[in-house]
Amino acid sequence: MSASQQSQSASSPSENVVSDILKQGSERGIMYVSAGLVIGGLASIVLARGGGAGGARKAITAFGTGVGAGAAWTRCSIDIEEAVKDMN
Numbered sequence: 001m002s003a004s005q006q007s008q009s010a011s012s013p014s015e016n017v018v019s020d021i022l023k024q025g026s027e028r029g030i031m032y033v034s035a036g037l038v039i040g041g042l043a044s045i046v047l048a049r050g051g052g053a054g055g056a057r058k059a060i061t062a063f064g065t066g067v068g069a070g071a072a073w074t075r076c077s078i079d080i081e082e083a084v085k086d087m088n
Contacts, residue, residue: 017083025076032068040064 044060 014087017087018080021076021079021083025072025079028075029069029072032072033065034068036064036066036068036071037061038064040067 040061040063041057043064044057047060048056
């Protein structure tokens with residue numbers, strides 16, 4: 001758990017901890033998905049250079065976006081597990 005989450009969970013009632021983590025997770029999700037989209041798009045331009053490589057570009061961009069979404073989901077899941085473990 002990061003320092004900001006520890007300070008939030010210390011100051012927030014226990015019923016708001018998971019809600020706060022989900023809010024942070026959605027913010028992180030938007031940021032990670034956007035970063036994955038941009039990085040995947042740039043990688044697709046570099047890796048799939050030909051004129052007829054539209055499908056490959058879409059696939060590489062979609063892969064980058066999926067990696068960003070997966071990273072955000074995993075981080076949020078870990079944060080929730082840690083918060084629930086700390087409540088018990």
